[in-house]
Amino acid sequence: MLPEEVSNYFHRKGTEMTQGTRTISVGRTLRISAIALVVGGLLAAGGWVFAQDKPAAPAAPPAPTAAATPPPPSKPDPAGTATGGIADVTAKTAGKPTLEEIAEFAGHNRVSLNLMWTLLTGFLVMFMQAGFALVETGFTRAKNVAHTMMMNFMVYAIGMTGYWICGFALHMGGLGALSTMGGTGLLDSEFTISLLGKDFGLFGMKGFFLAGSTYDVAVFALFLFQMVFMDTAATIPTGAMAERWKFSSFVVYAFFLSMFSYPIFANWVWGGGWLSQLGKNFGLGHGHVDFAGSSVVHMVGGVTALAGAMVLGPRIGKYNKDGSANPIPGHNIPMGVLGCFILAFGWFGFNPGSTLASSDLRISVIAVNTMLASASGAIFAMFYMWKKYGKPDPSMMVNGMLAGLVAITAPCAFVSSFWAFFIGAVSGVLVCWAAIFIETVMRVDDPVGAIAVHGVNGAWGVLSLGLFSDGTYGDGFNGVEGTVRGLFYGGASQFVAQIIGTVTCFVFIFAASYAFFKIYDLVWGMRVSPEVELEGLDVPEMGAHGYPEIQGPATLVHAMGLSTPKAPAMSTIAPERSR
């Protein structure tokens, strides 16, 4: 700040504190203003203390009702035991609420707490975007950091916009009443078709731009919570498709997923669509149950990543002529580990928040199950890599923890702590095995392991729900009476519903995404040129290096205004594409 600005600033502060400083003109020096501020502050503080000592004398003219029962004198309450009482219940006669008023107040309180819980956990999930950005950037190369980071950054902004335009409406437009957040059934329009005499909900039709009758606090809270979940799915493929994807093509993809592919599948499971009604319509358990999104969020992201990575093809240098794979190490392990911790922290919003209610105390079971599965995922990935390859690979331990979290996301509310640990343990081994299988057998190049972490373990998560749900929770879930039971607890039909949901997720999302990517690739092209890929995407695609001082020579040339250095002649190397 310039001295004059500082002076003005202090002057403004001074006038706020006390009237005395108003006499000081704007042009005075900093010193005078600062002294005035101190003196004025002392005067104001003294006046305040004085006012405290006086017996209760309302400053404003007393209201008629307050006159009947004078407010009790204000006393400090350092222990916090006396703050909040009958006087805080909104009532016509202060301090004497009627039963109806108390009931009204209790209902309002319940919904307030639930709304606050939903919003706060939504904020936590929003921060998972930072975790994804760090994991994906840390596990890719330094020459592409600006590009990889910005995909993770812009997917938040673009995804949100797309979801606001029509994603939310297609996803949640036919949800019906949401009992935990006020029960106002504003989202009441689902497009359904009739088959075999049953209704199949396909997508919602209310809430476009959150306009009209959806201009409502509960709907807005639900929007925030569901938006950050959608964005989690949307940011998964950027890892699998990193280091070779045109940024322009990524932008179009982010609209596609947030506006169409994610909302439609999510509607089938969470928006009252046909998968959630399998129980009600066909007696298959509680229908396809996915508590917090192993299939809806993670498997959708992972399967989209698979389709995208297949259409893009592997990075140059990933595979040798004989088909064997070369590892391409990430450039920053600490970044990846920090990202994993941020994700694990955000998961306390992801899973416990999915109750959409702080009044549902199952949240403590959900939170503990979530952390146990993350622990066993990391531990078993560590031992698997240690035993099989001689060293506990850092990036696979990180992926092991994430795999445990992904897998427990669906069953977290329905299983005991033992099964939570077991589900995580299986996912820790599964993610190592799947990552290597995808790389060496399927020959799909996934730089960060997103397909193994989110796709494979997302499927394992929803299936494990159908196996281990112990029947202690979930009464009335998806409109079916009784608690949710898996195969090992007498609920075979629940397992069938989980299989149907998993297969549907794979078939629908893979077909839709593959078609989108393939058509886009044929018409506009999804992949950068080999020259750009070898130089690094940062400058050709984004116009800026992630690490200018490390990526030296090219930067120097750019800074001096000279032409871009020519990449080595690589016209003979065409990117290998999988068919």
Added chain:
Amino acid sequence: MKKIEAIIKPFKLDDVKEALTRAGIVGMTLSEVRGFGRQKGHTEMYRGGEYVVDFLPKIKIEVVTTNERAPKVVELIIEAARTGAIGDGKIFVLALEDVVRIRTGEHGEGAI
């Protein structure tokens, strides 16, 4: 005059620098370099896949000294940089035609 170039293991830099400064060497230049010798790099693991690191990181020290002191300097470097394991590095001794101190324009041994 001689120019002595020593390629050493990076973690031996402090030992070498200390030995040389104790012996009265007043200046040196160092660079981070990469290279391989008979060992031909080594293999590392990443996510279950092996890959070869062809060029290992090394430190190159350049020291200029008089003909008489050169053998002593070489001896000191060997003593400080040796671990006995493969990859300890190499020392090259080159004859040096002239040295110029840019600030004063001095030539020869006085400029070292």
